[in-house]
Amino acid sequence: MEQMTSLPCLRPSRTSRLLHCGSAIDHPYVERSTGGRVTTIRPTPVRPSLLRILECLWSGAPFCVTNGADVDYDDDPDVIHSQSSGSTGAPKRIRRHASSWTASFEQNKDLFGITSSDRSVILGSLDSSLSLYALCEGLHQGITVDVVSGEKPAVQKTALQDATILYATPTQARVALNQPFQNLRVIAIGGGHLDDKTRAAIKQNAPNARVVEFYGAAETSFVTMSDDNTPAGSVGSPYPFVQIEIRNADKNGIGEVWVKSPYLFDGYASPELGQTRTDGSWVTVGEIGALRDGYLYLMGRSDRMFTVADRNYFPEPSEAKLATILGVDHIAILPRSNDIRGAVPIILYQGDIAPDQMQDAARQLLNADAPKKAFRLSTFPLTLSGKPDIAALRGMVDRL
Known part of the structure; x- marks a missing residue:
């Protein structure tokens, strides 16, 4: 493989x-x-937070932006502490x-042809x-970066x-890109699956933009x-200089997704790894998937899989289909204990569509995989990134 610097x-x-807001x-x-000592920076108020981040970027002082406890230990220069989304547990x-x-x-x-005349939000x-x-990327690349975190939609759209x-999660894109934006030329989506309905809306309202979705x-x-x-x-397909292996695969080529690249983290600030494991310079975060013709297909995370009548059930592909239903704002599929089948999938959602209509739509889209409730x-x-907080939703299941 070609070397990179x-x-x-x-x-x-x-x-x-x-x-900051212009x-x-x-x-x-x-x-x-x-x-x-790692500099602990609170995300709000935003302007003072940006000033402290700038100081750390220029000096190389280690820092962490968090609403959690202060970081009370030392670290090396040019080290960043960030946090996971915490969708399946504590961040x-x-x-x-x-x-x-x-x-x-x-x-x-290089991929997006970024120049000093570009502007990100x-x-x-x-x-x-x-x-x-x-x-950090925008400042490093020498462009203009306007931070409108926490502002009203009208301010963000201005x-x-x-x-x-624009870098955005699917939820952020759904909320913000619901009117024309002619100047956008690159929209990079991360932090969740971009459903077809949202992709079509983005294409309509940002017709000059190249829309790319990153998995990571x-x-x-x-x-x-x-x-x-x-x-x-x-x-x-793999991002430049990324290697992917599928390990412990079944007869269909479905197994654990392992990754090796120059972009990996150094580890957790705490010893708890959860689903994450390392093997030399390789790492897995517990995703299950398959490689076919150079493209990666994901079944879901191993910590979200549950067993229904002795069959492994991955809720994420079904959630992606149900998210396209008109009137659905947020959705997740969770297991509920069942004496006969071990567990049964149920739908938890927010939106205008009635529960009986949701069940009818689920049967049409998912067939045998459709939850019954x-x-x-x-x-x-x-979560902070706009994804369903699975840990919180799990705590609600037994009360429904």
């Missing part, structure tokens, strides 16, 4: 401009750090060296790894009118990239 630090380019934030002039604090991000900054600059909270990544580049995790960063030419059901929630718990 990456810059070792996250220091912004002098041509970059950082804005108002400029000056770059600080700080001395280079040799490491030390994990992820430790990575700057070079694991700058390596992909250079790749994306940050919609999500700064303690989301996707938002923090997009912020900022988007001038944007050419906070631990792995980019793994695959998909676009309009990707086969249906696949999350794409659907429960509409007035409040649907979400």
Whole structure:
């Protein structure tokens, strides 16, 4: 495989401009750090948070953006602590060296033809790894970055009118891109599956944009990239310099997805690994899938799989289909204990569609895999990245 090089630090380019709701934030002039106590930065208020992030980026001081407990230990220079989405449990604090991000900054600059005239907008909270990544990448590449985290939709949409580049989760895209944005030329989706309905809406409202979807995790960063030419059901082909192996595969080639790349994390700040395992320079986060003709297909995470009548049931593919139903805002499929079948799948959702209509639609879309019960929630718990909070939803199942 061709060799790649990456810059070792996250220091912004002098041509970059950082804005908060259109108002400029000056770059600080700080001395280079040799490491030390990790700087804990709260994601709000946003402007002071951005100032502290800038100081750490310029100095190389290790930092962590979190609403959790202060980080009370020392670390090396040019180390970032971010956190996982926590969709299936408590968010994990992820430790990575700057070079694991700058390596992909250079790749994306070439992939998307990014120049100093580009302008990106940050919609999500700064303690989301996707938002923090997009912020650091834009500053490193020398473009203008306007941060509108936590602002009202009207403010975010005003900022988007001038944007050419957007990193967003599917939920953020659904909310923000519901009107025309002619200047957007790159829309990169991460943090969840982009359903066909949302993709079509994005294409209609941002007709000049190249829409790409990245699959990865906070631990792995980019793994695959998909676009309009990707086969249906696949999350794409390997991102540059990524190697993928399927281990412990069954007769259908379905097994554990293992990844090796320059973009991997260094480990967790705490010893708890959960579903994540390492093998030398390879890592898995517990995803189950298959490689076919160079494209990766995912069944789901092993920690979300459950057994129905002695058959492994992966809810994620069914959730992706049900998310396309008109009137569905958020949805998840969870197991409910059953004396005969071990467990049965049930639907938890938020939206305008009635439960009996949801069940009818599920039968049409999923056939034998359709859950037999659907429960509409007035409040649907979400993670910081806008994904269903599976841990919270699991706690609700027995009360329904």
